[in-house]
Amino acid sequence: MINALVNIGLAHFLILSLILFLTGLLGVLISRNMLRTVMSLFIMSVSAVINFAAFGYYCDKSMENANMISVFVLIFAVIQTIIALVILYKIYQANEFLDAEKIKDKEN
Amino acid sequence: MVTNLIYFYFLFFATICCALGIIFAPMMYLSAISLFLFVCFSSLIYLYLNSVYLSVFQFILCGLFLSVYLFLLIKKIGRINLRLGLAPASKIIVSSIFVLLFGALFVLYFLQEFDSSLYSFFNAVVEKSFDAVNFKHYLYPLSLVGIFVLVSAAVLRVFLDNSLTHEQQKENEENCS
Numbered sequence: 001m002i003n004a005l006v007n008i009g010l011a012h013f014l015i016l017s018l019i020l021f022l023t024g025l026l027g028v029l030i031s032r033n034m035l036r037t038v039m040s041l042f043i044m045s046v047s048a049v050i051n052f053a054a055f056g057y058y059c060d061k062s063m064e065n066a067n068m069i070s071v072f073v074l075i076f077a078v079i080q081t082i083i084a085l086v087i088l089y090k091i092y093q094a095n096e097f098l099d100a101e102k103i104k105d106k107e108n
Numbered sequence: 109m110v111t112n113l114i115y116f117y118f119l120f121f122a123t124i125c126c127a128l129g130i131i132f133a134p135m136m137y138l139s140a141i142s143l144f145l146f147v148c149f150s151s152l153i154y155l156y157l158n159s160v161y162l163s164v165f166q167f168i169l170c171g172l173f174l175s176v177y178l179f180l181l182i183k184k185i186g187r188i189n190l191r192l193g194l195a196p197a198s199k200i201i202v203s204s205i206f207v208l209l210f211g212a213l214f215v216l217y218f219l220q221e222f223d224s225s226l227y228s229f230f231n232a233v234v235e236k237s238f239d240a241v242n243f244k245h246y247l248y249p250l251s252l253v254g255i256f257v258l259v260s261a262a263v264l265r266v267f268l269d270n271s272l273t274h275e276q277q278k279e280n281e282e283n284c285s
Contacts (some may be wrong), residue, residue, distance in 0.1 A: 008116050013157070016120055020127055022211045027131035027249050029203035030195045035182070046150050049162070058218050063164075067257050070154075070162050085181055092185050099193075108172040 013054030016039050021045035034091070038084045045077030119156065137180055137191040138249045144175040 026041030029044020049070045049081055095102075126149055129142030147170040154163035182188050194200060 006113060008113065010141065010245050012116070013118070015151075016123065016153075016188045016213060018211060019124055022207050023124070023126075023131065025210070026203060026207045027127075029207070031131060031201050032195055033136075033190075033196050034137070034188075035178075036139060036192060039139065041144070042170075043130065043146065049166075050150065050153060053154050053159045055159045056159065059234060067159055067162055069166060070159065074162070074166055074169065078174055081174060082177065083114070083177065084170070089181060 010054055010058040015048060017047045017051040017054070020044075020050065028038055034088050034099075038081055038088065041084070042081050045073065045080070049073050051078070067088075114154065119149055119153050123153065132194075136192060137179075137188045139192065140175065140179050140182060143178065144171060147171040147175060174272060 024040045024042075024044035024047060025041065028037055031037050031040060052066050052070040052073065056070070059066075123146065126142050126146035130139050130146060133139040133142055147166065149164045151167040151171065153162075154166065182190075195203070
């Protein structure tokens, strides 16, 4: 048990990535404010990047493939976040609030 | 060895705490600060994994650009001191159970598959890809991605502006009548 904690390997990073992914998923499910939902989606994307980087470090010695995939994932995560923020800003201009449940009620 | 271990566990718990801070922070500005710290700590994790380029890239793109943009946006809409609420308790409990079940399923799958197929699958992908990969070769498609994003953002903005003005015109007409 102590050996597993001391010898840091791929599994440690995969556990970190899993915890971050689940935290992000929980954030998407429970937050009412849409800005926070977007931030939670960003956490999920970063967890995927950590996964790729860890696999690259421990399996692919040249690191090129993993770095490439990670950079692409990161770019798409940032793009998704920025586009979501722009949409949220427009929604705010139209409604004056960003509470998902209020917007749903207003639509109904 | 010990320093390395302490450094890893510090990053491990700091990243998780920042992620939890984003979700459970009571005020909006605390959530934004947590996001910035989350980006910094995850960049340090990439540094730990020898991905220097990725680490710098994330710090510049997310830490210096995305976080600042988010902070300015919150300030612009006057929501920097907004109190953030969570969903009702029942929804939180159901969501937590769902997330825990999902995590348990993932761990079970991982334990079953990890020793054989996941490793071999990744190795197969690496071996099949060409041997001498130069990172500079990928800069061209990256620039294409950047251009594509800028164009799509511009189109999206025009589209949203049009739909908003259309809605406002409709509302004005309704008010006049």
